[in-house]
Amino acid sequence: MTTTAHEPPNKGLNPESLQEGGLPTSYVPIDREGGYQPVPVALSEEALLPWGNVGFSSQGVYVNGILWGANLWIVPTRQIDYSFWNAGTGSWDDGYGNVASNPYNWLSGEGAAMVQALATWSAVANIRFVDAGDNNQSATLTFYNLDDADMGGALGLFNPPGTLGMGIGYFNWQGTGWEIDGNEQGDYGFITLIHEVGHGLGLAHPHDDGGGSPIYPGVTATFGDTGDYGLNQGIYTTMSYNDGLVYGGGDPNTLEYGYQATPMAFDIAAIQYLYGANWTHNTGNDTYFLPTANVSGTFYSCVWDAGGVDKISGAGATSGVTIDLNDATLNTATDGAGAGGYLSAASGVFGGFTIAKGVVIENADGSRFSDVITGNEFRNTISAGAGNDTVDGGAGDDLIYLGDGDDYVNITSTGNDTFFGGAGNDYIYGYSGNETAE
Numbered sequence: 001m002t003t004t005a006h007e008p009p010n011k012g013l014n015p016e017s018l019q020e021g022g023l024p025t026s027y028v029p030i031d032r033e034g035g036y037q038p039v040p041v042a043l044s045e046e047a048l049l050p051w052g053n054v055g056f057s058s059q060g061v062y063v064n065g066i067l068w069g070a071n072l073w074i075v076p077t078r079q080i081d082y083s084f085w086n087a088g089t090g091s092w093d094d095g096y097g098n099v100a101s102n103p104y105n106w107l108s109g110e111g112a113a114m115v116q117a118l119a120t121w122s123a124v125a126n127i128r129f130v131d132a133g134d135n136n137q138s139a140t141l142t143f144y145n146l147d148d149a150d151m152g153g154a155l156g157l158f159n160p161p162g163t164l165g166m167g168i169g170y171f172n173w174q175g176t177g178w179e180i181d182g183n184e185q186g187d188y189g190f191i192t193l194i195h196e197v198g199h200g201l202g203l204a205h206p207h208d209d210g211g212g213s214p215i216y217p218g219v220t221a222t223f224g225d226t227g228d229y230g231l232n233q234g235i236y237t238t239m240s241y242n243d244g245l246v247y248g249g250g251d252p253n254t255l256e257y258g259y260q261a262t263p264m265a266f267d268i269a270a271i272q273y274l275y276g277a278n279w280t281h282n283t284g285n286d287t288y289f290l291p292t293a294n295v296s297g298t299f300y301s302c303v304w305d306a307g308g309v310d311k312i313s314g315a316g317a318t319s320g321v322t323i324d325l326n327d328a329t330l331n332t333a334t335d336g337a338g339a340g341g342y343l344s345a346a347s348g349v350f351g352g353f354t355i356a357k358g359v360v361i362e363n364a365d366g367s368r369f370s371d372v373i374t375g376n377e378f379r380n381t382i383s384a385g386a387g388n389d390t391v392d393g394g395a396g397d398d399l400i401y402l403g404d405g406d407d408y409v410n411i412t413s414t415g416n417d418t419f420f421g422g423a424g425n426d427y428i429y430g431y432s433g434n435e436t437a438e
Contacts, residue, residue: 049081049140050074051161057273059330061214062231062266062339066239068204069211071162072274073140080201081132082118083139084111092137093144096165099157104145104173106134109182114143116185117193120262121201124304124356126276141167141200148174156192158199160211169200177255185261186299186351194238194260198267202274203239206232206266217332229337234260235300235354236340237267244300245343250350252294258350261299265328265341268304268356283307288361290344291351292317298351302328302341303359310361312344312353317367319347320387325364325376326394327355342374 052074056064064070073080085092086105093100106114118129132139151157151172158169173180177188184190204210206227207219218228223241226232234243235250244250244259252258263271285308291298303312314321324342329335345352346367355361364373366385373382375394383401384391393400 059269062330063269063273065206065214065216066203066237066266066270067213068160068202071160072202073161075127078126079128079130080141081130081139082141083132083136084134085142085144086135089135093165093168096168099150099170100144100146101150106145107180113183114193117197120194121197123281124263124268124278125271126278144170145173146170148172156196158196160199160202169196184296186257186259186297188255188259190261191243191259198239203270206237206240229332231340235264237264252350257296257298259299262301264302265354265356268302269330279306281306285309287311287313288353289313290317290321290346291349292346294350300351302354302356304356305359311363312361313365314367315365317346320369320371321346321367322372323364324374325361325380327359328357330357
């Protein structure tokens with residue numbers, strides 16, 4: 001690994017901004033247009049992080065394609081500090097592209113949404129974000145809140161580590177989907193937050209060669225081109241410009257819900273390559289309930305689960321569900337679109353789960369409607385519920401409860417499975433292994 005000093009120090013910290021006692025001036029926002037009161041705030045111990053380069057990974061083009069040259073922050077204590085830059089700080093980026101001529105205060109809802117976006121990344125990566133106080137010029141990640149005139153119509157911009165102005169992020173509060181009272185996971189504005197933070201941590205777009213990254217196979221256009229196997233879209237990587245689920249009627253026709261709201265399978269693999277995995281996240285016995293309605297707060301996410309005996313559940317769904325317990329493989333040669341993960345969702349609902357590579361979800365509960373449930377290579381307990389269901393347990397010695405209805409069970413892999421049928425005509429097609437019907 002090569003390490004380069006964070007140049008220039010403090011992103012151009014002006015010593016005259018220091019108050020007596022060596023503390024930089026911070027401001028308490030009063031309103032959108034300005035009006036701020038200075039208060040001293042201590043410098044973060046994690047300020048001025050250096051950056052380095054770890055080289056591209058061996059995990060293939062769908063990981064390397066969203067690495068900004070494999071640049072990253074060098075984070076010895078796993079802490080990355082951040083600061084909101086408010087009105088009165090327009091000169092602070094003059095040496096780094098001079099985008100901000102008229103910055104606005106971050107309102108409380110906007111700031112809370114940004115903190116939530118940061119948390120989606122620290123949930124999967126071995127990093128922790130630390131608030132260095134508002135208007136701290138020496139913080140590693142800094143956030144400007146600008147209008148459409150400053151942004152030139154762009155929704156956001158964030159300079160990755162190793163670039164001019166690295167760590168400075170710009171966000172358009174007048175941009176499509178932005179909510180000044182705070183964006184919510186699943187809405188269009190929240191995509192801007194998680195996408196741009198991805199850049200700030202060292203990620204690139206799958207449709208261009210930023211930082212020297214390879215372009216995703218089959219992608220020849222910035223918008224609307226999902227490439228080979230449809231993998232250049234939001235349910236596989238939030239770094240895509242094709243948001244949410246593009247194919248199969250995936251457009252929710254609203255800005256309020258129905259988009260990806262976390263790092264997705266390719267993003268998780270890439271950010272964990274740079275910073276390591278968060279092995280403390282969701283280590284208990286967790287149940288992931290599929291979204292059941294198209295309402296605010298409905299979104300697509302990728303499950304990162306570090307342990308326990310876990311389940312995806314369609315309980316409460318008002319339509320049939322598809323549940324697939326297989327994790328993303330990152331490899332199109334053997335799995336095609338499964339490289340980016342397999343979507344579990346209720347029919348007609350613009351939200352659901354994929355599963356990150358290496359994550360084991362053991363169990364599944366269907367709905368009372370006709371479901372399609374697929375197990376993985378581990379021992380699964382699958383409760384199909386009522387309805388005319390199609391179940392494939394996959395490899396492993398599975399317990400499959402079919403419930404009432406005319407069910408179809410297709411055993412495509414080895415394993416000694418046990419089936420419990422309910423009322424109705426059930427059909428079981430075996431592969432190899434000792435199958436038991438009760």
